[in-house]
Amino acid sequence: MKEPTAQESFRQGLWTKNPVLVQLLGMCPVLAVSNSVANALAMGLATSFVLVASALMVSWIRHWVPPSVRIAVFILIIATFVSLAEMLIQAVSLEVHKALGPFISLIVVNCIILGQAESFASKHPPLPSVIDAFSRGSGFTLAILAMGAIRELLGKGSLLGYNVLGEHFLPWVVFLLPGGGFFVLGFLLMLYHRYQREAR
């Protein structure tokens, strides 16, 4: 099987096949934990870590896993790395751990990871798999960061906790509420389609 070049992988993961904006995978965390830049960043990094680590593992053992039980094996591998990531976050910042709550554990059922394991890592050697996983992880992080930035800026007038828009800015609290998550993501999707259409 032909291996895609690193450049191709990045182009696809970040833009043309962005897991969130194009494939519409992993929507739950994108909507749920994007109410501030810090939370979004933590979620993006944690998901990318799990994505890369499980891609490496899945790719290594791909010749020994019988096809009939492969999904179960993949899920176990992913769950192991998610447990690791959770302990890591707890050790680094208890505050972030509290803010994200059960959503860290829910990385297990993020379809991006299982999708990558099934469609790419289980069929390719370790190095291209890791590159592919990393680019998809970056695409996910990019999307969730964009969401976090818009929602924090409009909802609180700040970025990463620093006040940006000044004291006279009246915050649009709705962007911090669940409804705002839906609106911002819908808006991002529209922007993306518009850009794609003009590029064509």
Next chain:
Amino acid sequence: MNEGLAAIFLGSFLVNNFVLAYFLGICPFLGVSGRMDTAVRMGLAVSLVMLVASMSAYGINQLLQALDLEVLRLISFVLVIATAVQLVELFVKKTSRPLFDALGIFLPLITTNCAILGVALFQTSRDYDFLQSLAFAAGAGAGFTLALLLMAGLREELKWSNPPDLTQGTALTLMVGGILSMAFMGFAGLGG
């Protein structure tokens, strides 16, 4: 924590609706909310599995706590849910063939539905006892079904409207979801 069962049920059903407030189970919410009849089946299947998964997760959690093995919680939950889905599938197949045919492909798909794992994780992190867990799961299932039905109804109506080109598809669904979510915030404070 000592909440009444009714309050817990109402909480996960309306106030903190799993789909519209916690964003769990968004994939099926966007994916199978196009038609009313598929939405009914999906909601039914998810509610069923949620109850079973909640009971099993409660048992497993007790066991893990007794053995001091909470590190393995996540891995065991995932395995338990996958097994529970299979069990429910077998059970439904044996007892009610029409229901099985109706649920069809939706049952196995539920394994990767984050709402199910969400129920298991939330009930654990809130230290619910057995009955509270059941009420929580029942409310979550009913809430998921309600959100899915509302969405399917709205989308069937949307077919007759004429939105701008750019908003068609998922973007429009998300906007409608946002408005639904705002509407559900009106339930805040209900049930104490």
